[in-house]
Amino acid sequence: MADLYNEDVMDHFMNPRNVGVLKNPDGVGETGNPTCGDIMKMYIKVGKNGKGEEYIEDIKFQTFGCGAAVATSSKTTEMMKGKSIAEAKALTNGDVAKELGGLPDVKMHCSNLAAHALHAAIKDYEAKKK
Amino acid sequence: MSIYMDHAATTPVSESVRKAMEPYFSEKFGNPSSIYALGREAKAALWDAREKAAELLGAESPSEIIFTSGATESNNLAVKGVAHAGAFAIGGVPHVITTSIEHHCVLDSVKFLGKNYGVEVTFLPVNKEGLVDPKEVEKALKPNTVMVSVMMGNNEVGTVEPIAEIGALLKKVKDKRHEANDKTPLVFHTDAVQAFQYFDCDVDKLGVDMLSLTGHKFYGPKGVGLLYVRKGARFIPQQDGGAQERNLRAGTENVPYIIGMVQAMEDAAVSRKESDKHISELSDYLTARILKEIPETELLGPKNVSKRLPHISSILFKRVEGESILINLDLQGIAASSGSACTSGSLEASHVTKAMGYSDLEAHGAVRFSLGKVNKKEDIDKLMEILPGVIEKLRAMSPIK
Numbered sequence: 225m226a227d228l229y230n231e232d233v234m235d236h237f238m239n240p241r242n243v244g245v246l247k248n249p250d251g252v253g254e255t256g257n258p259t260c261g262d263i264m265k266m267y268i269k270v271g272k273n274g275k276g277e278e279y280i281e282d283i284k285f286q287t288f289g290c291g292a293a294v295a296t297s298s299k300t301t302e303m304m305k306g307k308s309i310a311e312a313k314a315l316t317n318g319d320v321a322k323e324l325g326g327l328p329d330v331k332m333h334c335s336n337l338a339a340h341a342l343h344a345a346i347k348d349y350e351a352k353k354k
Numbered sequence: 355m356s357i358y359m360d361h362a363a364t365t366p367v368s369e370s371v372r373k374a375m376e377p378y379f380s381e382k383f384g385n386p387s388s389i390y391a392l393g394r395e396a397k398a399a400l401w402d403a404r405e406k407a408a409e410l411l412g413a414e415s416p417s418e419i420i421f422t423s424g425a426t427e428s429n430n431l432a433v434k435g436v437a438h439a440g441a442f443a444i445g446g447v448p449h450v451i452t453t454s455i456e457h458h459c460v461l462d463s464v465k466f467l468g469k470n471y472g473v474e475v476t477f478l479p480v481n482k483e484g485l486v487d488p489k490e491v492e493k494a495l496k497p498n499t500v501m502v503s504v505m506m507g508n509n510e511v512g513t514v515e516p517i518a519e520i521g522a523l524l525k526k527v528k529d530k531r532h533e534a535n536d537k538t539p540l541v542f543h544t545d546a547v548q549a550f551q552y553f554d555c556d557v558d559k560l561g562v563d564m565l566s567l568t569g570h571k572f573y574g575p576k577g578v579g580l581l582y583v584r585k586g587a588r589f590i591p592q593q594d595g596g597a598q599e600r601n602l603r604a605g606t607e608n609v610p611y612i613i614g615m616v617q618a619m620e621d622a623a624v625s626r627k628e629s630d631k632h633i634s635e636l637s638d639y640l641t642a643r644i645l646k647e648i649p650e651t652e653l654l655g656p657k658n659v660s661k662r663l664p665h666i667s668s669i670l671f672k673r674v675e676g677e678s679i680l681i682n683l684d685l686q687g688i689a690a691s692s693g694s695a696c697t698s699g700s701l702e703a704s705h706v707t708k709a710m711g712y713s714d715l716e717a718h719g720a721v722r723f724s725l726g727k728v729n730k731k732e733d734i735d736k737l738m739e740i741l742p743g744v745i746e747k748l749r750a751m752s753p754i755k
Contacts, residue, residue: 240751244750263715286753288753290675294678
């Protein structure tokens with residue numbers, strides 16, 4: 225399938241980083257579209273860094289979907305681990321696809337939703353905090 | 355290592371077919387419409403192929419065979435051409451009946467007629483096994499119904515439809531119309547693309563007026579097909595610019611490919627029983643092992659192999675998505691295809707699986723293994739060394755409980 229996805233996407237698909245469930249997560253977010261066949265779930269643990277900023281101390285994901293769906297999920301966790309909540313909020317699906325060196329056009333819409341799942345997890349965390 | 359398990363997508367050209375085609379590329383290359391010897395030679399070869407094709411389908415006359423560029427053209431021609439002729443015959447809006455599980459070239463042709471020409475269209479439901487109930491056909495019939503199109507065997511899940519039964523039913527309707535001096539035509543068409551390799555496609559036994567085939571599903575070349583049209587079944591040609599195929603399909607005949615396809619038809623007819631048995635056994639073995647060794651799996655379509663196209667085993671892997679399975683198999687040299695059309699440009703789950711009552715998410719987990727002549731029991735053993743691990747790994751990643 226060399227032509228279907230680039231090497232980095234294939235690497236993240238075949239050897240996904242941070243797969244699984246976090247015990248006692250601070251936030252859980254799910255996004256997806258059953259019609260397109262992609263469901264992504266993100267789990268985050270939030271900590272405070274030296275500057276007193278909230279950051280993503282740990283992050284894990286579960287994904288049902290095609291190669292692109294898994295790869296974008298994996299890449300998102302890799303990019304965002306250790307980043308501040310503010311940085312995570314600013315992440316777009318486009319950033320993830322770009323970081324992966326691009327995705328096939330047809331995959332950009334449905335399978336590239338990992339940033340949304342992360343935002344949902346942050347929202348869940350913030351709602352619980354209140 | 356490579357194992358090909360996607361024969362419903364296409365098959366390799368067999369040796370006998372390639373041999374039959376060979377002289378017609380550079381040596382006997384004449385245009386069948388030319389009057390000199392070289393042209394007449396091609397014309398004779400074409401007629402010979404037409405006679406054989408007619409005989410293999412039990413057609414009354416070779417002129418009932420129209421060669422086309424493949425099943426997509428045959429099906430477009432049948433559906434659009436018959437509706438067009440029907441509209442003229444009744445001087446009003448015709449009604450076309452088809453099923454919700456047809457190949458897209460039938461389905462989209464019917465939808466096109468409804469959307470662009472206001473043709474009344476009905477898409478028949480199927481049961482959980484993908485089977486069309488002839489009673490539903492009867493119920494859907496209207497006084498202005500000019501066409502019924504039902505595929506002989508489904509390409510995704512392998513369900514074999516009761517064509518002869520529907521044919522007999524429609525025959526009665528035609529007779530009644532005839533007695534009542536009602537001139538509304540009624541044409542029964544079947545897409546027999548996947549069925550021909552394994553089933554007798556005698557048009558009289560099936561009771562069909564039109565039947566579509568393509569060469570490459572039974573070891574013939576791609577880009578060539580045929581449409582059988584029973585004498586008296588009227589349709590309006592869909593392309594102009596030449597008198598070929600009795601003015602019904604303009605364009606220079608693809609002589610070498612037609613000859614190749616007809617050779618493949620002959621080979622299929624000869625080996626049908628034997629290959630049916632061989633493939634049925636292999637498919638049964640494949641299905642049994644997957645269902646037994648991998649939890650949360652289900653065979654799509656009829657459970658009894660005698661009620662299915664023997665080469666197709668479509669398996670639903672719950673909580674996993676088809677494409678991700680296919681990529682993992684491909685990396686190990688195994689070619690199969692998915693019910694999810696993810697790879698073919700559309701991201702929607704299969705219309706066939708959904709019509710059978712499965713949810714979107716379930717439909718996305720379907721993988722079709724379609725076996726052929728080259729497959730051996732060892733191929734399935736090899737597949738089963740790899741597949742359980744792939745499914746386990748993907749399920750571990752899945753958020754769906």
